[in-house]
Amino acid sequence: MRNILFIMVLALLTSFKPISKDTNTADKINWITIEEAIALQKKEPRKIMMDVYTNWCGPCKMLDKNTFQNPDVVEYMNKNYYAVKFNGEGNASVTFKDKTFGNPNYDPAKANRRNSAHEFANYLKVSAYPTMVFFDEEANYITPITGYLKPQQLELYLKMFKADEHIGMDTQEKFNEYFKAFKPSFKQ
Numbered sequence: 001m002r003n004i005l006f007i008m009v010l011a012l013l014t015s016f017k018p019i020s021k022d023t024n025t026a027d028k029i030n031w032i033t034i035e036e037a038i039a040l041q042k043k044e045p046r047k048i049m050m051d052v053y054t055n056w057c058g059p060c061k062m063l064d065k066n067t068f069q070n071p072d073v074v075e076y077m078n079k080n081y082y083a084v085k086f087n088g089e090g091n092a093s094v095t096f097k098d099k100t101f102g103n104p105n106y107d108p109a110k111a112n113r114r115n116s117a118h119e120f121a122n123y124l125k126v127s128a129y130p131t132m133v134f135f136d137e138e139a140n141y142i143t144p145i146t147g148y149l150k151p152q153q154l155e156l157y158l159k160m161f162k163a164d165e166h167i168g169m170d171t172q173e174k175f176n177e178y179f180k181a182f183k184p185s186f187k188q
Helices: 002-014 034-043 058-067 071-080 119-123 151-162 172-181
Strands: 047-053 081-087 094-096 099-101 131-135 141-146
Touching: 034 047, 034 081, 034 094, 047 058, 047 151, 058 151, 071 081, 071 151, 094 119, 099 119, 131 151
Parallel strands: 047 081
Antiparallel strands: 047 131, 094 099, 131 141
16 A cells, blocks of 8 residues: 555656746747837837737647747847737737727637637738738838748748848849848757
8 A cells, every 4th residue: 555655656746847947038938019019119129020820720839839939039039029929810909000909800709719800910911820920120010921930930030130131122032042041040
């Protein structure tokens, strides 16, 4: 009887992952709202990267798990961008550029299924999920990037927009040249 109790206690103790002393926000992206990001831009100008997702979107979950957990992505995002998470089919009210957006056709019964598109997602020209929307240091819209991206694929866009290398890139050929010359440093 004692041996069984000992084995059960041992199994219970070894089944938990220890909490690291190093656990802090440096190992996670500091997600905020678009309103918070714009307020922070007034104190410290940075570009904004907004992850537009939905609750039902499989590639959105893969992006969260595989890309937004990558240490290189986390470090670069927290240092150089304001990161915003936005549910493109959610019910949150959003104020952007003195205009308030909502989702008047939102159905709470469909909270984890396809729902009506949020007015802000439509305003941002989001047509699929996930979409990462980039804004400059004054919250001016740069462009949306649609689809699941691995860390090195996202790195290309993060660094291109951070350095304003997208300015003047007005043809596919110019982007292709940039793409061919780009040397990723993020670990996959």
